[in-house]
Amino acid sequence: EVHLVESGGGLVQPGGSLRLSCAVSGFTFSHYEMNWVRQVPGKGLEWVSYIDSPGSATHSADSVKGRFTISRDNAKDSLYLQMNNLRAEDSALYYCARGGEYWAFDIWGQGTMVTVSS
């Protein structure tokens, strides 16, 4: 069975940093593109970052560009999101999602909550 399990969320002060992780199982991680998507509770989905299967190409939303870095370790079946210079508006539930055909997100984790507050 396919699983994506996020971790690393928590409470952090404005300007601080966090590193999110997503551990995957049940499929060949190195064959798939991956993404981070976030959602403020009660609000809509916002795509955050994308990484291709070998980890050589990345893209990020304008709202996080220069502050967030997506990466992966195919040997460890893990996806990461390094978040620096965090702002209150970055507070959200962060999902990792597998990239499928036609840029769809075909498998989602359950999310890890990030709260940026003093």
Place this chain on the structure above:
Amino acid sequence: SSELTQDPAVSVALGQTVRITCQGDSLRSYYASWYQQKPGQAPVLVIYGKNNRPSGIADRFSASSSGDTASLTITGSQAEDEAVYYCNSRDSNINYLVFGGGTKLTVL
């Protein structure tokens, strides 16, 4: 524009057909994908590509597209279809990928 626009809310009578739309310039070039999200749960992919359903998704869900508008149709709506539906696609402009704002579907 790098946005996808959805109606905030739509309602449908039990057993009837409903269409949820998603509008944006990027849809002239790329297919929309559709997701169902129920309260407290992660989103679930229901349609991708031209009109493809992942394994386990009921065949009452279908998709179509014309110009800058993509549509998700639920034929014979069930109570369990009540949820928020999001579209997404590859973006033509600023961001690489983009989501619509979501449509809350109420089944009456």
